[in-house]
Amino acid sequence: MSDIKDRVAIVGLGTTEYSRNSGRTSASLVLEACIAAIRDAGIERDEIDGLCGSNRVIPAHQVQGALGIPACTWWANPTVPFQHQLIEAMNAVHAGSAQTVLVYHGNYRATGVSRSAIADPFRERAGPGFNVLASDPDTFASPVGYAPWAGRYLEQFGVGREVFGKVAINSRSNAIANEHAAMRKPLTMEDYLSARMVREPLTAFDMDYPVDGADAFIVTSTERALDLPHVPVLIHAAVMGQTDLPYEDQVTDLGHTGQQIVAREMWRRSDVRRDDIDVFFPYDGFTIICVRWFEALGFCGDGEADALFDDSWDAATNRLLLGGRVPVNTHGGSLSDGGVQGSNHFREAVDQLRGTAGARQVAGARHALVAPGGMFFNSGGVMLRSDG
Amino acid sequence: MSEAATDDEVLAAYPNTRIDQDNVEHYRGRLERRLLVNRCAECRLWHQPPRAVCPRCWSSDVRATEVSGRGTVALHTVLHLAAPSAGVAGGGGYPLAAVDLVEQDGLRFTAPIVDMPEPRIGDDVELTWITRDGSPVPAFRPAGAA
Structure with missing residues (x-):
């Protein structure tokens, strides 16, 4: 089989409002994003022959039924985070299992991650959702695992919590410039440092902001993309990374996680190098994940992110500009655009590479690196490019 | 027995x-x-x-x-907003650690820690038992506390 590099493209994009209270079902939001993506791609529904989402959001057959898509020959419902859906679709198109895949994701502010959600009777009936904490408190399994590793990071490298605060402020500053973002209240380091602890050393500012919202993408061959209206965004290299100790409390150390597997493979597979990147999307569902993406991918050494952030801080916009040039999570990330397990990082990357990011547009952006997922068992990396 | x-x-x-x-x-x-x-x-x-x-x-x-229950602290946190659990007071700080057990490099067991107000990575600990909701739960305390 021929090399998959640059052979599959994202040709359609759809999103919905991100909000705390949509007053709608998650399925309704996903369908809105799907319809928008199909129209954006300039295709008819009967051209879609593949579907890829997550059973935890809405199963593929329900999307097909609700949208009246007549015939599909391939579908998959991998688990979150979102890079799995896009990478599976890429593989399916390249293998010929499907020609045009509708890829979708959505999040619903469920009672398991948002205590205030219990006041809404529809949310209460919908149940706790996913990524919930275990009922047994004596475990680091579940999202709890990021807190002790954040603490180990601070202790091991002897840095202060400000390193995490800078990630939160960067995301917030970018969100303030993005009307789509759900959380746009200014955030200062004083605000960050004085917030109450949720799971030490992490506060609510270190954790994604739960929203109702959805994103959708149309994925097809690059060959076919050339006949469609938008500048195609090519999937240049895509990697999943996981180790043989994929348990939150058994991971050997911060230098032996899925992130290192991703970095090794990304720089082996990609012709686009670190210095070629125009906009960077390290997943920020927890600030510690984001900090470690900079280090694992080699933007700086282990434990050096705080110094990198200081060297890269753009005082005028109160955010990161790597090398004085490359912004990070221009949409506001999971922390401020909204927590949707990473689909919004890809949405913003596509907008940037199409040149349709509005006031947030990075001039001449051609290369975007998305580093989604977490550290323990679902790390990922996707290099996207366009030729404008 | x-x-x-x-x-x-x-x-x-x-x-x-x-x-x-x-x-x-x-x-x-x-x-x-x-x-x-x-x-x-x-x-x-x-x-x-x-x-x-x-x-x-x-x-x-x-x-x-x-196992002996002896080891060193590898990871620790305090949960302030843990999921509701029988026998655990809501909202209170709940200290939890993963301990590198002496039996094998990298073998860790995660449990509550007691009598350790400021745990540090590498602290020597030993096994103790607490009772929660009427049942024994393993926990760690500073080595030599007995």
Whole structure:
């Protein structure tokens, strides 16, 4: 089989409002994003022959039924985070299992991650959702695992919590410039440092902001993309990374996680190098994940992110500009655009590479690196490019 | 010693935990205040969390085996907004640590910590037992506290 590099493209994009209270079902939001993506791609529904989402959001057959898509020959419902859906679709198109895949994701502010959600009777009936904490408190399994590793990071490298605060402020500053973002209240380091602890050393500012919202993408061959209206965004290299100790409390150390597997493979597979990147999307569902993406991918050494952030801080916009040039999570990330397990990082990357990011547009952006997922068992990396 | 607890007794003693055939021996051990960790009877490798097969030699002769409970702190946190659990006060700080057990490099067990207001990575700890909702729960305290 021929090399998959640059052979599959994202040709359609759809999103919905991100909000705390949509007053709608998650399925309704996903369908809105799907319809928008199909129209954006300039295709008819009967051209879609593949579907890829997550059973935890809405199963593929329900999307097909609700949208009246007549015939599909391939579908998959991998688990979150979102890079799995896009990478599976890429593989399916390249293998010929499907020609045009509708890829979708959505999040619903469920009672398991948002205590205030219990006041809404529809949310209460919908149940706790996913990524919930275990009922047994004596475990680091579940999202709890990021807190002790954040603490180990601070202790091991002897840095202060400000390193995490800078990630939160960067995301917030970018969100303030993005009307789509759900959380746009200014955030200062004083605000960050004085917030109450949720799971030490992490506060609510270190954790994604739960929203109702959805994103959708149309994925097809690059060959076919050339006949469609938008500048195609090519999937240049895509990697999943996981180790043989994929348990939150058994991971050997911060230098032996899925992130290192991703970095090794990304720089082996990609012709686009670190210095070629125009906009960077390290997943920020927890600030510690984001900090470690900079280090694992080699933007700086282990434990050096705080110094990198200081060297890269753009005082005028109160955010990161790597090398004085490359912004990070221009949409506001999971922390401020909204927590949707990473689909919004890809949405913003596509907008940037199409040149349709509005006031947030990075001039001449051609290369975007998305580093989604977490550290323990679902790390990922996707290099996207366009030729404008 | 009295007879070992039945499966039904173990399930009843830990109602909030997903107990199955792969980890029930560990929880049976808790009722006798013995900390049991899975060890391969063929290649002698310990592993956590409990699984039915040794990850190194793939033997299924894996036995829940008592550990000393001595080790050093590898990871720690305090949960302030933990999920509601029977026997745990809501909202209060709940200190939790993963301890590198002396039995094998990198073998960790996660449990509450007691009498450690400012834990540090590398602190020497030993096993103790607390009671929660009427059942024994393993915990760690500073070494030599007894």
